[in-house]
Amino acid sequence: MNSTQDKQRTLLIVEDDLALQKQMRWAFDASETVVASDRESAIAQLRKHEPAVVTMDLGLPPAPDDVSEGFKLLREILTLAPDTKVIVLTGQHDRENAIKAVGLGAYDFFAKPFEPELLNLTIERAFRMHDLQRENARLAALEGSPLSGLLTRDPGMLKVCRTIEKLASASATVALLGESGTGKEILARGLHMRSARARERFVAINCAAIPDALLESELFGYEKGAFTGAVKQTLGKIETANGGTLFLDEIGDLPLALQAKLLRFLQERSIERIGGREEIPVDVRIVCATHRNLKAQIQAGVFREDLYYRLAEIVIEIPPLRERDGDATYLAHAFAQRFAKENGRRTPIFTDDALSAIEAHRWPGNVRELENCIKRAVIMADGECIAAEDLGLAAGDEDLSIFNLRQVREDAERAAVLKVIARTNGNIARAAEILGVSRPSLYDLLSRFGLKKENAS
Numbered sequence: 001m002n003s004t005q006d007k008q009r010t011l012l013i014v015e016d017d018l019a020l021q022k023q024m025r026w027a028f029d030a031s032e033t034v035v036a037s038d039r040e041s042a043i044a045q046l047r048k049h050e051p052a053v054v055t056m057d058l059g060l061p062p063a064p065d066d067v068s069e070g071f072k073l074l075r076e077i078l079t080l081a082p083d084t085k086v087i088v089l090t091g092q093h094d095r096e097n098a099i100k101a102v103g104l105g106a107y108d109f110f111a112k113p114f115e116p117e118l119l120n121l122t123i124e125r126a127f128r129m130h131d132l133q134r135e136n137a138r139l140a141a142l143e144g145s146p147l148s149g150l151l152t153r154d155p156g157m158l159k160v161c162r163t164i165e166k167l168a169s170a171s172a173t174v175a176l177l178g179e180s181g182t183g184k185e186i187l188a189r190g191l192h193m194r195s196a197r198a199r200e201r202f203v204a205i206n207c208a209a210i211p212d213a214l215l216e217s218e219l220f221g222y223e224k225g226a227f228t229g230a231v232k233q234t235l236g237k238i239e240t241a242n243g244g245t246l247f248l249d250e251i252g253d254l255p256l257a258l259q260a261k262l263l264r265f266l267q268e269r270s271i272e273r274i275g276g277r278e279e280i281p282v283d284v285r286i287v288c289a290t291h292r293n294l295k296a297q298i299q300a301g302v303f304r305e306d307l308y309y310r311l312a313e314i315v316i317e318i319p320p321l322r323e324r325d326g327d328a329t330y331l332a333h334a335f336a337q338r339f340a341k342e343n344g345r346r347t348p349i350f351t352d353d354a355l356s357a358i359e360a361h362r363w364p365g366n367v368r369e370l371e372n373c374i375k376r377a378v379i380m381a382d383g384e385c386i387a388a389e390d391l392g393l394a395a396g397d398e399d400l401s402i403f404n405l406r407q408v409r410e411d412a413e414r415a416a417v418l419k420v421i422a423r424t425n426g427n428i429a430r431a432a433e434i435l436g437v438s439r440p441s442l443y444d445l446l447s448r449f450g451l452k453k454e455n456a457s
């Protein structure tokens, strides 16, 4: 967290006049300043420090009297880091180039010689604008989730959402397979809301939560007097969902006798209430879900194969939370914001060790477990921070996975180094520049990964 904040306050000064460079560094000491005196070193600094704001002279070596090198640098900065706020310093009567620079995407311009106080104000404003844009982008990402109420940034999960969107208009029966708490119901609702049936009802029934003896009447309904206690005619969930979508959760727990009855309904598309004689046509779209392995259940003889093929016209596998890149911390922030708002509190900040613990935990209960964990932490946290101990996650678990995370980082670093070394044909100076590290650091990495060449230059 802190390192990101520091980065956001970094100012890059590109100035070839070393005396002026020093003066500027001194004048703008409210920010972390880094300097460069030509285009190449400026780009290297940009990659390394990711400054939020850059001030740059348009006249840069090798032709300080010309603006072409300056414009080239401006274009490169805006291509590499489009959010950077660039303030261009021009000659006293150089309106034309100033306007051109702003046209290319510079944030503002200033004529030289400048008054440090005035330039400082513009720099401050640029930092604020940068922060605001970041915050807006973050909020937009929160709101612009692919399906209503579903938050994710993981490519695998985004793909699932796109599939759901595509399938919404079709009438095919969809089976959602995934561990408990992975969001199967949210996805089923998303499918319904995006379909032509959205104005009709979405009816959910959890086959595992209702005793077998009651499940039949819950699904199919009954006529008055059908059995003791049947005091009035009652519609079942299937009929209630007529015109809309029926979500059969935990379908793997449906008893065999009811499997036969459900299969008949799927074939005939009509039902008979318990104790009734009438065939009632029902038009529903079926979405079912289970955390069980249906194929294994078929093998074991507890799930009908013919029903499986009726239900699983399209199968969507939902990845568990531990396999979604970055989603655990992303969701943790979103839930903390939501629960804090609901409790009239300020959104707490996660400490670094809390974030590491969230990343490291395996989340066997998936998003539901994470949601409950953050809800409790928001209530338990004393101040404005959520620390690792507020989360109450098992410590042993953590250590193991931190080891794994390190491995993941190391693998990613190794892959990046290898790729850049290959691209630059072994040119260490160039590779270090692209990777945003110093040459000695790159040598260290090469030897750590056993990639060091004897005569590396």
Ligand SMILES: Nc1ncnc2c1ncn2[C@@H]1O[C@H](COP(=O)(O)OP(=O)(O)OP(=O)(O)O)[C@@H](O)[C@H]1O
Residues within 6 Å of the ligand: 149, 150, 151, 152, 178, 179, 180, 181, 182, 183, 184, 185, 186, 187, 249, 291, 331, 367, 368, 371
């Ligand atoms: N990607 C997500 N973004 C936000 N909230 C989510 C997400 N996935 C799940 N949730 C929330 O987590 C909880 C569990 O989700 P849901 O009931 O859809 O899971 P499920 O897979 O159907 O679980 P089960 O198999 O136990 O019925 C719900 O409160 C839901 O709102």
